[in-house]
Amino acid sequence: MDMDLRNLQGYASFAMSIFLVVMLYWYIIHLYRSEKKGERDYEKYGKIALDDEVTSTPVEDKPASEREYKEENK
Amino acid sequence: MQSNAALEYDYSLSKKFTFLTILFGFLGMLVGTIIAAQMAFPELNYLLGEYGTFSRLRPIHTNTVVFGFTVSGIFATWYYIGQRVLKVSMAESKFLMFIGNLMFWLYFVGALLATISLLFGVSSSKEYAQYEWPFDLVVVVVWVLWGVSVMGLIGIRREKALYISVWYYLACFLGIAMLYLFNNMAIPTYFATEGLGNILHSVSMYSGTNDALVQWWYGHNAVAFGFTVPIVGMIYYFLPKESGQAIYSYKLSLLSFWGLMFVYLWAGSHHLLWSTVPDWMQTMGSAFSVVLILPSWGSAINMLLTMKGEWNQLTDNPLIKFMVLASTFYMLSTIEGPIQAIRSVNAIAHFTDWIPGHVHDGVLGWVVFMIMAAIFHMAPRMFRREIYSKKLMEAQFWLQTIAVVLYFTSMWIAGITQGMMWRAVDEYGNLMYSFIDTVTVLHPYYAIRALSGVMYLVGFLMFAYNIYKTMTSGRQLSEEPQFRTPMA
Numbered sequence: 043m044d045m046d047l048r049n050l051q052g053y054a055s056f057a058m059s060i061f062l063v064v065m066l067y068w069y070i071i072h073l074y075r076s077e078k079k080g081e082r083d084y085e086k087y088g089k090i091a092l093d094d095e096v097t098s099t100p101v102e103d104k105p106a107s108e109r110e111y112k113e114e115n116k
Numbered sequence: 117m118q119s120n121a122a123l124e125y126d127y128s129l130s131k132k133f134t135f136l137t138i139l140f141g142f143l144g145m146l147v148g149t150i151i152a153a154q155m156a157f158p159e160l161n162y163l164l165g166e167y168g169t170f171s172r173l174r175p176i177h178t179n180t181v182v183f184g185f186t187v188s189g190i191f192a193t194w195y196y197i198g199q200r201v202l203k204v205s206m207a208e209s210k211f212l213m214f215i216g217n218l219m220f221w222l223y224f225v226g227a228l229l230a231t232i233s234l235l236f237g238v239s240s241s242k243e244y245a246q247y248e249w250p251f252d253l254v255v256v257v258v259w260v261l262w263g264v265s266v267m268g269l270i271g272i273r274r275e276k277a278l279y280i281s282v283w284y285y286l287a288c289f290l291g292i293a294m295l296y297l298f299n300n301m302a303i304p305t306y307f308a309t310e311g312l313g314n315i316l317h318s319v320s321m322y323s324g325t326n327d328a329l330v331q332w333w334y335g336h337n338a339v340a341f342g343f344t345v346p347i348v349g350m351i352y353y354f355l356p357k358e359s360g361q362a363i364y365s366y367k368l369s370l371l372s373f374w375g376l377m378f379v380y381l382w383a384g385s386h387h388l389l390w391s392t393v394p395d396w397m398q399t400m401g402s403a404f405s406v407v408l409i410l411p412s413w414g415s416a417i418n419m420l421l422t423m424k425g426e427w428n429q430l431t432d433n434p435l436i437k438f439m440v441l442a443s444t445f446y447m448l449s450t451i452e453g454p455i456q457a458i459r460s461v462n463a464i465a466h467f468t469d470w471i472p473g474h475v476h477d478g479v480l481g482w483v484v485f486m487i488m489a490a491i492f493h494m495a496p497r498m499f500r501r502e503i504y505s506k507k508l509m510e511a512q513f514w515l516q517t518i519a520v521v522l523y524f525t526s527m528w529i530a531g532i533t534q535g536m537m538w539r540a541v542d543e544y545g546n547l548m549y550s551f552i553d554t555v556t557v558l559h560p561y562y563a564i565r566a567l568s569g570v571m572y573l574v575g576f577l578m579f580a581y582n583i584y585k586t587m588t589s590g591r592q593l594s595e596e597p598q599f600r601t602p603m604a
């Protein structure tokens with residue numbers, strides 16, 4: 043088997059694909075597991091689109107201290 | 117945080133980009149219809165001297181619909197969705213307003229000049245990357261300004277979690293930035309030839325097979341990050357919002373997002389099957405194209421399931437109809453593409469009319485339908501008026517749906533006929549047909565496509581008229597509608 047650069051690239055791409063496939067499956071498991079353990083609730087984020095007035099309460103609040111601009115005209 | 121009673125979303129940038137979307141949509145599709153007619157009736161090539169030939173007009177069509185219409189639609193919807201899902205108004209930052217306006221004018225003037233330059237034959241002759249380098253620089257500046265807008269708005273948001281649509285817009289920003297820069301690396305021929313060439317005319321820094329690879333890595337991912345990613349971002353916001361139903365499965369939306377990111381970038385070499393690129397790359401392109409069905413259908417099915425139990429809305433709200441049809445066409449073209457990417461099928465499909473057929477069931481059925489639906493949804497919010505006419509919208513829907521079907525069915529038949537005729541051999545192995553034989557046979561299908569273009573264009577004008585009337589004489593609304601878009 044001749045191992046020139048082209049071949050190496052081919053094998054590298056194959057190895058990377060496998061790696062990324064594993065990552066993707068791991069991600070599915072991660073999503074479901076963290077919901078099952080009660081660490082996260084992903085479905086609540088769907089509400090962001092429905093309740094989206096500028097005055098609506100954020101689904102996950104960003105504390106004022108983290109906001110990068112000063113709140114004006116209070 | 118609710119202390120700013122007077123605080124409202126600022127739609128001025130969305131409005132401006134909406135106007136551009138309509139303007140470039142009309143221009144691009146007008147030229148599309150003209151070139152479609154030219155393929156059926158070649159005499160039409162000679163109406164305007166060199167400026168009216170197919171070869172001048174085709175890049176104007178593609179670049180205007182892609183970089184004019186679609187990109188304006190992306191900007192218009194970003195400045196709308198971005199504010200809403202991040203729960204922060206553009207009016208809260210003078211800086212971001214300034215950047216947005218600067219970007220708008222630069223983009224508008226740049227896009228107009230770039231289009232004119234193509235009309236005069238100033239072109240670097242790379243598909244979807246024809247703009248010469250000075251325009252590429254303008255594109256880069258506009259894109260960076262957009263990036264500042266996106267990141268800036270995210271920076272001052274109230275909603276900590278980034279809604280899935282925002283992820284898609286971010287991916288669109290990053291993806292296009294990377295693709296555009298790498299593919300458009302070029303040197304003016306003046307510098308490459310010790311002064312003999314032209315300062316305005318450039319050649320690619322890549323050559324031969326490498327050039328082809330970079331070009332189709334770009335070309336295909338321009339479809340990914342221009343025609344798919346931001347449009348999915350739109351439907352993930354507008355369909356739930358219009359129907360009042362949260363996304364069926366938010367987890368599936370996350371998974372499809374990463375799936376799409378991971379798979380799309382590797383599929384581009386399906387444009388180069390049977391060519392001189394390494395074999396494994398062709399195989400990889402085919403394989404990844406087939407796998408691409410999964411994340412694509414993941415998003416589309418997620419959208420259809422969002423309507424679960426609410427299918428009655430399909431019959432009484434034309435806007436839902438537009439969006440459901442859009443996701444259905446998305447499914448059609450994302451099953452069709454992988455089929456065309458199979459080596460043996462590609463041997464027949466490549467270089468034939470089946471390819472533009474595939475392109476247009478995607479863009480006409482999915483991209484344009486979704487962008488029009490977005491504008492229909494935004495208009496009553498932006499102008500505080502009811503949509504001028506529901507009837508007109510219904511009529512437009514059916515006219516354009518029939519037009520899309522006529523376009524892709526005629527091109528399917530034309531393409532497969534063409535592919536079969538080109539490769540047909542007699543018992544001695546001689547080719548049975550000459551090229552002109554195929555042209556003669558295909559004439560009726562080209563005529564049907566031209567007709568479908570006229571129908572689609574008329575539909576687009578009905579849309580533009582409806583929006584214009586909404587703006588100027590729709591019934592005024594006392595407050596912003598929450599879900600369903602009001603229409604007369």
Ligand code: HEM
Nearest residue numbers: 145148149151152178181471472475479483484569572573
């Ligand atoms: C009235 C609507 C339209 C008509 C009649 C039309 C017609 C055409 C025609 C005749 C071609 C050339 C095909 C060839 O060279 O054989 C073409 C190419 C193309 N059009 Fe359109 N078009 C329309 C709308 C659009 C829209 C809205 C988009 C995108 C948003 C679009 C994207 C493209 C692309 C990407 C190509 C290049 C396809 C390829 O290289 O295979 N078109 N169109």
